[in-house]
Amino acid sequence: MTGPFRVALSGDFRKSDGSPVFPDFDLAPLHRAPGVEMAFLEPSPQIRPEQIADFDALILLVPRFGRESIHPNGRLGVVARFGVGYDNVDVDACTAAGIAVVITPDGVRRPVAVSIITLMLALTGKLMVKDRLTREGPDGFARRGEHMGDGLVGRTLGSIGIGNIGAELFRLAKPFDMRFITHDPYVDPKVAAGLGVEMVGLDDVFRRADVVSVNCPLNAETRHLVNAERLALMRPTAYLINTARGPIVDQQALTQVLRERRIAGAGIDVLEQEPPDAADPILTLDNVILAPHALCWTDQCFAGNGAADVKAVLDVQHGREPRLVVDRAVLETEPWRRRIAAYRQRFGG
Numbered sequence: 001m002t003g004p005f006r007v008a009l010s011g012d013f014r015k016s017d018g019s020p021v022f023p024d025f026d027l028a029p030l031h032r033a034p035g036v037e038m039a040f041l042e043p044s045p046q047i048r049p050e051q052i053a054d055f056d057a058l059i060l061l062v063p064r065f066g067r068e069s070i071h072p073n074g075r076l077g078v079v080a081r082f083g084v085g086y087d088n089v090d091v092d093a094c095t096a097a098g099i100a101v102v103i104t105p106d107g108v109r110r111p112v113a114v115s116i117i118t119l120m121l122a123l124t125g126k127l128m129v130k131d132r133l134t135r136e137g138p139d140g141f142a143r144r145g146e147h148m149g150d151g152l153v154g155r156t157l158g159s160i161g162i163g164n165i166g167a168e169l170f171r172l173a174k175p176f177d178m179r180f181i182t183h184d185p186y187v188d189p190k191v192a193a194g195l196g197v198e199m200v201g202l203d204d205v206f207r208r209a210d211v212v213s214v215n216c217p218l219n220a221e222t223r224h225l226v227n228a229e230r231l232a233l234m235r236p237t238a239y240l241i242n243t244a245r246g247p248i249v250d251q252q253a254l255t256q257v258l259r260e261r262r263i264a265g266a267g268i269d270v271l272e273q274e275p276p277d278a279a280d281p282i283l284t285l286d287n288v289i290l291a292p293h294a295l296c297w298t299d300q301c302f303a304g305n306g307a308a309d310v311k312a313v314l315d316v317q318h319g320r321e322p323r324l325v326v327d328r329a330v331l332e333t334e335p336w337r338r339r340i341a342a343y344r345q346r347f348g349g
């Protein structure tokens, strides 16, 4: 094959007027790269095979990339997710087709961990309540003593998962002098030990933590992992924070415990249905802080994700293995090896 290395960006990176959704995603390195051509796809909820038939790489935001999205011509070599969640990508189908799936943990690690700290401080400091009281004038001021915050020293921060973001959360929380606990069946215990985090059973996180933060991936095992039974283990003074994926928490059960004030509150960046129905009862509660799956959205987050995806794509162009491949098994497949060798020959290593 000859010709340029063609990079597609899913259509949702542009607004309807053609302007970028994320202006901090710097595309200049792609424009400048010798031998590279890039184009935006038409927006669609699912990538269609004919859309990517003439592309070597796809940088993907929200649309689904399923088994049906793969074109039989075998040209596409890498799907680079903008972010770290990849539940919109059929990874097994990609592996079978010799397509590498890459993600951008370096871009989201700090911004999401900062979001969790933001929610923890806002919840325990009763920030939203105090904002409302202030706006009520003298009557609100008169009631400020009824809304004491919770100090954090000696309190327990628990995380479900101590991967990229969970570990960064503990690093950032260190100066608060809290106790740290986590449940993560797949992590090397040395990682937790190195961060001063005690590893405990899943139910113990709910029993012991004053703040429970969800930081595991969404999969069949973790769907509704935070259910009515586990919420019932939490103390009435404890808070739940979910910045991972909505369906990890049984939202109906959470709504119920919040309504009955069986826990102190929740900070939720991700919902089971996004966007939620206007009639979703969780929207009416005063003890939950909500964000539209965007609390981590900062200039630095998008610049970081974009730079990581561009680097991964250019690595593939030059026949180098990208650093953060999700489907490691693909690297051993014949189609991938042939592909990467051909790119190396065409564009240099």
Ligand SMILES: NC(=O)c1ccc[n+]([C@@H]2O[C@H](COP(=O)([O-])OP(=O)(O)OC[C@H]3O[C@@H](n4cnc5c(N)ncnc54)[C@H](O)[C@@H]3O)[C@@H](O)[C@H]2O)c1
Pocket (backbone or CB within 6 Å): 083, 084, 085, 086, 105, 108, 112, 160, 161, 162, 163, 164, 165, 166, 183, 184, 185, 186, 187, 214, 215, 216, 217, 218, 221, 222, 243, 244, 245, 269, 270, 293, 294, 295, 296
């Ligand atoms: N809100 C946002 O905008 C946003 C942005 C980025 C990532 N996320 C989400 O944050 C979550 C964490 O991302 P990450 O980059 O830290 O992922 P990661 O893969 O680096 O870490 C996840 C950790 O969870 C652990 N884990 C897996 N199954 C588990 C289980 N059953 N119980 C407990 N732990 C389990 C894994 O061993 C791993 O250590 C993901 O759900 C991701 O989709 C959300």
